[in-house]
Amino acid sequence: MAAISPSFARTGPEQAGLAAFRASLPAGTGNSPTAERLCAISRPADLAMGEPLSPEQFDDRLIYISSGAAKLVARSPAASLVDHVLAFRFGGDLISVLRQSDGDVRLIALSDCKLVIFPAAAFLDIAQGHPAVLRSVLTRALQALHHSRTRMMQMGHKSAEARIADFLVSMAGRLTGCTTGTCVFVLPMGRRDIGDSLGLTVETVICQLDRLRKAGLVETEGRSKVCIADIAALARRAGHENRLAGITSKK
Amino acid sequence: MAAISPSFARTGPEQAGLAAFRASLPAGTGNSPTAERLCAISRPADLAMGEPLSPEQFDDRLIYISSGAAKLVARSPAASLVDHVLAFRFGGDLISVLRQSDGDVRLIALSDCKLVIFPAAAFLDIAQGHPAVLRSVLTRALQALHHSRTRMMQMGHKSAEARIADFLVSMAGRLTGCTTGTCVFVLPMGRRDIGDSLGLTVETVICQLDRLRKAGLVETEGRSKVCIADIAALARRAGHENRLAGITSKK
DNA sequence: CGCAGTCTTGAGACAGATCAACTCACGTGG
DNA sequence: CCACGTGAGTTGATCTGTCTCAAGACTGCG
Numbered sequence: 001m002a003a004i005s006p007s008f009a010r011t012g013p014e015q016a017g018l019a020a021f022r023a024s025l026p027a028g029t030g031n032s033p034t035a036e037r038l039c040a041i042s043r044p045a046d047l048a049m050g051e052p053l054s055p056e057q058f059d060d061r062l063i064y065i066s067s068g069a070a071k072l073v074a075r076s077p078a079a080s081l082v083d084h085v086l087a088f089r090f091g092g093d094l095i096s097v098l099r100q101s102d103g104d105v106r107l108i109a110l111s112d113c114k115l116v117i118f119p120a121a122a123f124l125d126i127a128q129g130h131p132a133v134l135r136s137v138l139t140r141a142l143q144a145l146h147h148s149r150t151r152m153m154q155m156g157h158k159s160a161e162a163r164i165a166d167f168l169v170s171m172a173g174r175l176t177g178c179t180t181g182t183c184v185f186v187l188p189m190g191r192r193d194i195g196d197s198l199g200l201t202v203e204t205v206i207c208q209l210d211r212l213r214k215a216g217l218v219e220t221e222g223r224s225k226v227c228i229a230d231i232a233a234l235a236r237r238a239g240h241e242n243r244l245a246g247i248t249s250k251k
Numbered sequence: 252m253a254a255i256s257p258s259f260a261r262t263g264p265e266q267a268g269l270a271a272f273r274a275s276l277p278a279g280t281g282n283s284p285t286a287e288r289l290c291a292i293s294r295p296a297d298l299a300m301g302e303p304l305s306p307e308q309f310d311d312r313l314i315y316i317s318s319g320a321a322k323l324v325a326r327s328p329a330a331s332l333v334d335h336v337l338a339f340r341f342g343g344d345l346i347s348v349l350r351q352s353d354g355d356v357r358l359i360a361l362s363d364c365k366l367v368i369f370p371a372a373a374f375l376d377i378a379q380g381h382p383a384v385l386r387s388v389l390t391r392a393l394q395a396l397h398h399s400r401t402r403m404m405q406m407g408h409k410s411a412e413a414r415i416a417d418f419l420v421s422m423a424g425r426l427t428g429c430t431t432g433t434c435v436f437v438l439p440m441g442r443r444d445i446g447d448s449l450g451l452t453v454e455t456v457i458c459q460l461d462r463l464r465k466a467g468l469v470e471t472e473g474r475s476k477v478c479i480a481d482i483a484a485l486a487r488r489a490g491h492e493n494r495l496a497g498i499t500s501k502k
Numbered sequence: 503c504g505c506a507g508t509c510t511t512g513a514g515a516c517a518g519a520t521c522a523a524c525t526c527a528c529g530t531g532g
Numbered sequence: 533c534c535a536c537g538t539g540a541g542t543t544g545a546t547c548t549g550t551c552t553c554a555a556g557a558c559t560g561c562g
Contacts, residue, residue, distance in 0.1 A: 084404045128382035138389045148399040153335045155406035156450025199407025
C-alpha cells in the first residue's frame with residue numbers, strides 16, 4: 001500500500017521519476033549540486049488515467065513528465081462547452097505554462113503518469129546558477145513554440161483530412177520515432193481529444209479517418225490501434241491540400 | 252547622405268537601435284560587460300517597407316526590432332499559394348525562430364524598421380555568462396509561446412467575427428496600450444495580412460469588419476485607421492461566440 | 503444484464519471559401 | 533496635368549466542407 005501512495009513513501013516511486021528528470025538534464029549535470037537543489041524543491045505526483053492535476057498545483061509550476069501521456073487543455077474563458085486541447089505531452093517532456101489572464105489551462109492524464117513538479121520561480125532561480133540548465137529549458141521552450149506555430153498553421157489553412165494526416169504522422173514520430181516506412185502504434189487519446197486538438201468535431205475526425213482508410217493510407221484496429229502503411233505518403237497528404245483551394249478550380 | 256545609409260556611418264543610426272536593445276535588457280544590465288559583448292557580435296540592419304530579411308540572415312539568428320513593424324510569415328512546404336502569417340512583431344520585440352525542417356519562415360517589414368541581428372548560438376553562449384539576461388530571453392520565449400497558444404485556440408474554435416474582434420482588441424493593446432474604453436490607431440498591415448494571420452480570406456475579413464461597424468463597435472477611416480468605441484464590448488464579442496455552437500440550437 | 507460512455511453512420515444546414523466584377527488610391531510617365 | 537496601370541479594398545452570387553442533430557452500434561463496468 002505504501003508503494004502505491006507516492007506521498008507516503010519517502011523512497012520509492014518518486015525516485016524513478018527524479019532519475020528520469022536527472023537524465024533529461026544537459027550531459028554531465030544530472031548529478032551536479034544544481035541538480036540536487038532542483039530535486040530538493042521538487043514534488044512527485046502520480047496521476048491516474050483521466051485525472052486532472054489540480055490547478056493550484058499547476059499554476060506557475062514547471063512539470064516534468066517521467067512517464068505516461070497527458071493533454072494540456074484550455075477551457076475557453078466565456079462558458080464554452082468544448083475545451084481546446086493545446087498539446088499532447090509524453091514521457092520526457094517538460095511543461096511550462098505562464099499564469100496569465102485568459103481561461104484556465106489544465107493538465108489531464110490520458111494514461112497513468114508519473115510527474116515531477118517544481119515551483120517555476122524557484123526552479124529558475126536555482127537554474128540561474130547553472131546556465132547550461134537554464135539554456136536547456138530555453139531550448140525546450142523554443143521547441144514548444146515551434147511546435148505550437150506549426151500547429152497554428154495547420155489550424156488556419158489546412159483541410160480536415162490534411163489535419164488528421166498530419167496528426168497521425170506527428171504521433172507516429174512522437175510515439176515510435178518513425179518518420180518513414182510503415183509504423184504501428186496505439187493512440188493514448190480518444191477521438192474527442194483528437195478533434196479538440198485539431199479544431200474539428202468527433203464526427204469529422206471519424207469521417208476523415210474513414211477516407212484515409214479507404215485511400216489505403218492507414219488501417220485501424222479496435223478503438224485506438226493505428227497502422228500507417230507509408231508515413232511519407234501520409235505526410236504528402238498532410239502538406240498538400242488547402243481548405244478549399246485547388247479542389248474546385250482547375251484553371 | 253551618410254546619415255541615411257546605416258552601413259556607412261559607424262556612429263549614427265545603428266547606435267539608436269543598440270540603445271533600444273540595451274534598454275530592453277533586465278534592469279541594470281544595459282551597460283554591463285555582457286551587454287558590450289552582445290553588442291559586439293550584433294549587426295544592425297534597416298528594412299524598407301515590404302522588404303524581406305534575406306533568409307541567410309534570418310536562420311538561427313535572434314532578431315531584435317528597435318522600431319517599426321514586421322510580420323513573421325511561413326510559406327507552406329508544398330507549393331501553397333497563400334502563406335500564413337505566424338505573428339506580427341513590433342518595436343521592442345525579440346524574435347527567435349529555430350531552423351527546422353518545415354517550410355521556410357521569413358521576416359517581412361510592414362513599415363520601415365530598424366533591426367539588430369545576433370547569431371543565436373553566440374548570443375546564448377555570451378548570455379550564459381549573465382543568467383539574468385538568459386532568463387529574460389526565456390521569459391520572452393515563454394510569452395511568445397503563450398501568445399501562440401492563445402492564437403491557436405482562436406483558430407480552432409472561434410468564428411470569423413470573434414477572430415476579427417479579438418485581433419482588433421489585441422492590436423489596440425499592442426499598439427496603444429489601451430485595454431478598455433475607446434481607442435484609435437493605425438493598422439500597419441493590410442487586409443490580406445490580417446486574413447492570413449487569422450486563417451480567413453480577405454473578403455471574409457472585410458465582411459466581418461463591416462458587421463462590427465454596423466454593430467457600432469468599430470469605425471474605420473481610409474485604408475487602415477481604426478477607432479474602437481468600447482474595447483471591453485469588443486473583447487466580449489471576441490470571447491463569446493464559437494464557430495457554430497449556440498447559434499442554431501437553443502435547447 | 504443493463505447502463506453509461508465512446509464510436510459510427512447518415513441527412514440537412516450554414517459559415518466561410520471561391521469566383522467575378524467593380525471602385526478607389528496612388529505612383530508613373532507622357 | 534491627366535490618362536494609365538497596378539494593386540489594395542469592396543461587394544455580391546454561388547458553392548462546399550464541415551458542423552449540427554439524431555439515431556444506432558460497440559465497449560467496458562458494476
